[in-house]
Amino acid sequence: MSAPIIIAVLVIVLLVVFFSIIPVGMWISAIASGVKISVFSLVGMKLRRVRPAFIVRPMIKATKAGIQVTSNQLEAHYLAGGNVDSVVNALIAAERAGMDLTFEQASAIDLAGRDVFEAVTMSVTPKVIETPQISAVAKDGIELLVKARVTVRTNIDQLIGGAGEATVLARIGEGIVTTVGSAKAHSDVLENPDEISKVVLEKGLDSGTAYEIISIDIADIDIGRNIGANLQSLQAEANTKIAQAKAEERRAMAVALEQEMKAEVVKAESEVPKAMAEALRSGNLGVLDYYNLKNVQADTKMKNDIGSGIKQYVDSKKDK
Structure with missing residues (x-):
């Protein structure tokens, strides 16, 4: 391979490396738009892993709108995770609406997670x-x-x-x-x-x-x-249930009292034979007196049975 060809290849390689490192096209666009930014600043952005387009284009937009921002401000906001383009759009909208909004305020709002451009738009148009x-x-x-x-x-x-x-x-x-x-x-x-x-x-x-x-x-x-009528209806229903519960409680207590009284009667009746036996042993009650008492009891039971039978007969006649 001849020397001229080697030189040409080296020149091409150098040019490719030069244009890949230095965004000349972006630099020319910035200079043509009146944005003062050096080639070394663009190279520094490349080294800091900042895409120059995300800085230069918002700077061009701000310069055309008459707003003064520096590349350092925009780059710092970009590195902090902010949306540079939204901040610049908000500054332009605020300036057109006569609002006093600084870059520091706009960048702080953007970093807080708010859409600063939408906020400015809502401030102008409710x-x-x-x-x-x-x-x-x-x-x-x-x-x-x-x-x-x-x-x-x-x-x-x-x-x-x-x-x-x-x-x-x-x-x-x-x-x-x-x-x-x-x-x-x-x-x-x-x-x-x-x-x-x-x-x-x-x-x-x-x-x-x-x-x-x-x-x-x-x-x-x-x-x-x-709602008032519904509440009153629910309250009335609740009162009814409470009254029913209390009535049932009283009925249960009455039944229990009745059972207790019956138990007392049965208990008292169970003591009668013992008392009679004791009276017979002590001579307070004679044998004839005892038989007379039994006859009276039998007679009373017979009369009760006859009365009960007559009553059932009369009731059956009435039903017919």
């Missing part, structure tokens, strides 16, 4: 969120099913660490339940649904959240169940 159907009961026991539309915008100052959309909806639901529950009758709420919005707004439900509530509008109110 968002409408709808609550699920909320069940509330007025003092007259009638259930109302309320659905509200809430207009909110982002509170940039409280976006980091502030509660989210779910908390806002939960607080609004709590406010609606409290307001309807304090109404004397459900008809009062149906006549003036705007009173719910006024009372809920006065409670400052957006405190400590990432949103600012602009308005609360009642979208729909439906009449649900008669």
Whole structure:
């Protein structure tokens, strides 16, 4: 192989290595867009495993929008795991809307896991969120099913660490339940649904959240169940069961008392033969007296049996 060919191959190899290490095309695009960045900075990004396109393109976008950011700021945010392009878009949107948003604020919001561009957009153009159907009961026991539309915008100052959309909806639901529950009758709420919005707004439900509530509008109110009547019915049923249980308890106690009394009678009757035997031995009762007593008992038993038979006969005649 001749020397010129070897030299040409070496030159080609050097050029390939040069263009693979140094993104010349990206550098030219940056210079043409007025972005001041050196070739050595691009090489340093390569060595730090930072894709130059993820830094240079947002810088070009920011420069064209008149926003001053440095490559070090964007690179540090990228290495921290942030979305550089979203931060730059948020800065541009904030600048166009006249909002005072710094790069440090935007990068902090992005690193906190929030969509900073969406937050700025919501701050400029409020968002409408709808609550699920909320069940509330007025003092007259009638259930109302309320659905509200809430207009909110982002509170940039409280976006980091502030509660989210779910908390806002939960607080609004709590406010609606409290307001309807304090109404004397459900008809009062149906006549003036705007009173719910006024009372809920006065409670400052957006405190400590990432949103600012602009308005609360009642979208729909439906009449649900008669909770009061249902509760009274359940209470009456419970009272009936309690009364039945107490009556059964009294009946059981009466039966037990009756059985105890019968046992006492049987016990007393069992003592009679012993007493008679003792009376005969002691001479207090003679044999003739004893036989007379037995005759009286037999006569009494016979009369009872005859009376019982007559009564059964009369009853059978009446049934026929």
